[in-house]
Amino acid sequence: MARRIPREPVARALLVLLIAAPAAAESGSILASYSFEDEVATGPDTFAIFQGARHVGTGQGRVSLSSAFHVSGYRSVEIKDVAGDGDFPELQGYFPVRTTGRLFFHFAFLTTDPKEELNIALAGPRFFQMEKDGIAFWLGTREGRIVHVSDSIPKKLFPVEAFVWYGVDVAYDIVAGTYALTIRREGQEAPLVALRDQPNTTRRPGSAVDKFSFVGSPYGDTSNVVYYVDDVVIGTDASVTQIPFVAPGRRKLFVDLFAEYQRHLRERPRCLPLTGPDDVGLSSADLADLGREGRLDTVKRVFAGDPVEPADGEGQGQGRWREVFGAVAQWNAGCQALDNGDSRRALAHFEKASASVPEGRIFTLSAVLALAGMKRLAEADERLVMLADGRDDPRYAVVSAYVGLARGDLDQAEAWLRDPASRVLDREANPLLALFRKSVPADLLTGLRARLGAAFPGLLDETLVAEQYYYVQLWKGQYDAARDYALRMGERLRRAGLPANVWCERAGDAAFYRRDLSEARQLYEDAIRGEKDNGPLMVLYLKLADIAHLSGDLETERALREHYYGALTE
Amino acid sequence: MLQSVRGPRRSWALGVAILLVASSAGAAGIDAARLRAVAVAGDWKQIQAMGTGALPALARLYEASSEKDRATIAYVFYSLGWKSPDAKRVLMADVHTQDQALRLQVQWALGRVSDDADVVDVLLQNMQNDPVPLFRDKAACALASDQIHLGPAQKMRLFEGLVHALEDDKVQVRQIALQALQILTGQTKGFHPVADPETRRRAVEEWKRWLVEYRANL
Numbered sequence: 001m002a003r004r005i006p007r008e009p010v011a012r013a014l015l016v017l018l019i020a021a022p023a024a025a026e027s028g029s030i031l032a033s034y035s036f037e038d039e040v041a042t043g044p045d046t047f048a049i050f051q052g053a054r055h056v057g058t059g060q061g062r063v064s065l066s067s068a069f070h071v072s073g074y075r076s077v078e079i080k081d082v083a084g085d086g087d088f089p090e091l092q093g094y095f096p097v098r099t100t101g102r103l104f105f106h107f108a109f110l111t112t113d114p115k116e117e118l119n120i121a122l123a124g125p126r127f128f129q130m131e132k133d134g135i136a137f138w139l140g141t142r143e144g145r146i147v148h149v150s151d152s153i154p155k156k157l158f159p160v161e162a163f164v165w166y167g168v169d170v171a172y173d174i175v176a177g178t179y180a181l182t183i184r185r186e187g188q189e190a191p192l193v194a195l196r197d198q199p200n201t202t203r204r205p206g207s208a209v210d211k212f213s214f215v216g217s218p219y220g221d222t223s224n225v226v227y228y229v230d231d232v233v234i235g236t237d238a239s240v241t242q243i244p245f246v247a248p249g250r251r252k253l254f255v256d257l258f259a260e261y262q263r264h265l266r267e268r269p270r271c272l273p274l275t276g277p278d279d280v281g282l283s284s285a286d287l288a289d290l291g292r293e294g295r296l297d298t299v300k301r302v303f304a305g306d307p308v309e310p311a312d313g314e315g316q317g318q319g320r321w322r323e324v325f326g327a328v329a330q331w332n333a334g335c336q337a338l339d340n341g342d343s344r345r346a347l348a349h350f351e352k353a354s355a356s357v358p359e360g361r362i363f364t365l366s367a368v369l370a371l372a373g374m375k376r377l378a379e380a381d382e383r384l385v386m387l388a389d390g391r392d393d394p395r396y397a398v399v400s401a402y403v404g405l406a407r408g409d410l411d412q413a414e415a416w417l418r419d420p421a422s423r424v425l426d427r428e429a430n431p432l433l434a435l436f437r438k439s440v441p442a443d444l445l446t447g448l449r450a451r452l453g454a455a456f457p458g459l460l461d462e463t464l465v466a467e468q469y470y471y472v473q474l475w476k477g478q479y480d481a482a483r484d485y486a487l488r489m490g491e492r493l494r495r496a497g498l499p500a501n502v503w504c505e506r507a508g509d510a511a512f513y514r515r516d517l518s519e520a521r522q523l524y525e526d527a528i529r530g531e532k533d534n535g536p537l538m539v540l541y542l543k544l545a546d547i548a549h550l551s552g553d554l555e556t557e558r559a560l561r562e563h564y565y566g567a568l569t570e
Numbered sequence: 571m572l573q574s575v576r577g578p579r580r581s582w583a584l585g586v587a588i589l590l591v592a593s594s595a596g597a598a599g600i601d602a603a604r605l606r607a608v609a610v611a612g613d614w615k616q617i618q619a620m621g622t623g624a625l626p627a628l629a630r631l632y633e634a635s636s637e638k639d640r641a642t643i644a645y646v647f648y649s650l651g652w653k654s655p656d657a658k659r660v661l662m663a664d665v666h667t668q669d670q671a672l673r674l675q676v677q678w679a680l681g682r683v684s685d686d687a688d689v690v691d692v693l694l695q696n697m698q699n700d701p702v703p704l705f706r707d708k709a710a711c712a713l714a715s716d717q718i719h720l721g722p723a724q725k726m727r728l729f730e731g732l733v734h735a736l737e738d739d740k741v742q743v744r745q746i747a748l749q750a751l752q753i754l755t756g757q758t759k760g761f762h763p764v765a766d767p768e769t770r771r772r773a774v775e776e777w778k779r780w781l782v783e784y785r786a787n788l
Contacts, residue, residue, distance in 0.1 A: 130756035142722070152755035153784045154722050202756025220718070 042565035043249015047093035049566030059087025081216025116225035177205035343373030404468030479514035629656035644675035685719035710746035
């Protein structure tokens with residue numbers, strides 16, 4: 001039965017955000033807004049629905065749309081947990097990661113039984129762990145009371161009433177690691193709670209956020225809560241331009257990124273764009289330091305593509321960020337040199353940057369480009385291998401292709417496939433075949449170098465050539481050749497008793513690029529059959545969803561996407 | 571230190587092990603021979619299907635078994651994650667055993683079968699005073715990750731014990747106590763196990779102030 005409640009539509013929620021953050025009124029952005037009236041496709045850029053978040057198969061809880069209660073419109077989300085079922089339901093939403101500035105989180109909730117536990121949180125890339133970039137804000141009910149977990153302490157706020165809507169507003173200062181919390185009861189203007197400067201959950205300044213979550217009892221499995229959520233809004237005081245959705249629930253297809261970076265490198269070697277602060281080794285703690293020193297403008301300039309002067313890294317203040325700015329200044333100088341065709345000078349700058357901040361991936365990627373420009377391919381290969389843990393990064397694929405093009409003698413990759421005794425496909429002869437796996441342990445290269453001695457450079461060359469050959473075919477638009485090569489590599493690896501899923505997926509990618517969607521679908525399905533890790537499986541399923549979307553098969557697209565992200569239905 | 575990882579995606583309960591379906595079943599329905607076979611094989615899923623009614627019989631089986639089999643049955647208790655006074659009683663009898671495999675399984679399992687204060691106490695004791703560093707380390711792991719039934723008030727005792735251990739003479743004890751606190755709270759309060767005594771004292775004071783605030787919120 002619908003319940004009469006005061007009008008508090010999303011528009012008001014947005015207004016609240018803007019009042020809370022005058023700056024947002026001028027330059028702020030709404031990153032996500034859900035009132036649950038219109039259907040929202042689940043996906044990596046919207047939200048996921050987990051009827052049983054642990055996937056143990058015993059969950060009896062449910063997340064569903066409901067018209068029983070609502071704040072705005074005519075529907076809300078009902079979350080129902082079942083104690084002792086070994087699982088818990090979850091509405092988990094996503095927005096672009098925020099590492100600086102202020103984030104505003106508004107929502108309304110109504111519980112049917114205050115004694116039953118519920119939990120609501122904002123978290124970062126480290127998900128819901130008690131650490132930096134993990135849980136940042138945590139609200140819940142405990143024994144009939146609302147609590148917020150601040151400084152790792154569950155702090156009681158007030159007794160909760162059943163069947164009453166509460167409007168919650170959180171203004172989270174990411175750099176300071178503190179938040180203001182306001183909670184209003186339906187029908188009352190004065191807030192029940194109006195707290196300021198509360199330490200975040202783990203009292204960690206600079207704890208990034210990129211997701212929110214509504215659950216029952218994830219830890220103790222002791223809750224039979226049934227509660228409702230409406231008008232979820234995430235805003236920020238910064239101007240954030242979000243690209244439009246290109247398919248349900250997502251803003252970018254995988255195929256788009258490779259082509260975008262390829263265009264970037266097609267004319268001449270030049271630096272690829274930054275995609276996040278960690279590209280230059282900037283951690284959340286660094287950003288927090290920068291915020292306290294009032295130097296976030298410099299960070300913004302870095303990511304806007306403005307050059308960073310050496311003076312920016314030599315200014316006042318302490319902290320590791322000074323090293324990072326010094327490295328970014330070196331990188332900028334290197335990019336300039338690369339643009340001018342001076343690969344030698346560029347490499348010197350990139351190496352200085354990399355030595356100063358080894359975790360800055362963009363410095364190493366750029367060094368690979370400079371080395372390829374000088375035809376110092378063995379050194380380029382070594383650096384590429386060091387980046388192997390980021391093989392899912394399309395920039396890695398494009399740089400790999402670029403090295404392959406510089407090599408120019410990739411025909412040996414074909415020759416190896418024709419030669420049944422080739423050591424490149426012989427696990428005994430070439431231990432570096434382990435590098436065909438998606439994940440390369442950090443110490444693998446060091447161990448293999450010591451073990452293989454003088455043979456190491458040649459074996460490394462042979463190992464990476466196969467991958468480079470494949471990416472070069474993609475680069476040249478020779479998708480048939482890329483697909484055939486990937487298929488044959490997969491077959492040879494299988495015969496050698498090695499995992500071949502990566503090559504099966506690559507064959508699927510090549511088929512995708514040439515828009516042979518039917519074959520791509522088949523190849524991805526083959527790769528799924530041999531894959532056990534959830535991360536690669538998710539990527540494969542999303543690629544299948546991309547195919548269905550491009551094929552106009554909306555039903556299959558939805559089914560595949562919802563295989564991972566779930567569905568929000570009545 | 572051990573951190574349990576489960577599930578196909580990172581979620582709320584990372585670091586917190588799965589609680590499993592506790593369907594009720596009468597002890598009368600338990601086939602003792604079958605229970606023994608699956609228990610010493612570590613096949614806890616079969617026992618899960620038997621329900622909580624199997625727990626008393628499982629505890630008796632534990633008492634009558636060799637050290638090797640007791641270690642396996644302790645693992646079964648751990649995996650089930652069901653509160654059980656019987657399981658707690660028999661596990662506590664082995665909480666000081668020198669058999670390495672058995673000791674580790676017992677220490678890990680205790681917090682998953684009981685929320686009693688003496689379980690926290692004995693694990694804190696082992697963490698600080700056991701002569702074997704491995705046992706100390708794994709007791710800290712259990713305190714950090716496996717006390718799944720504790721409420722906020724019961725956690726107070728755990729936090730007090732861990733903060734107390736920050737003042738231990740042994741560097742390893744200070745290190746593992748800090749790690750446990752960090753897993754539970756996400757914080758170090760600036761404590762470093764090998765810092766000079768004065769620096770450590772100031773950080774411990776921070777932790778003690780935090781304890782006062784924690785208690786005030788109970």
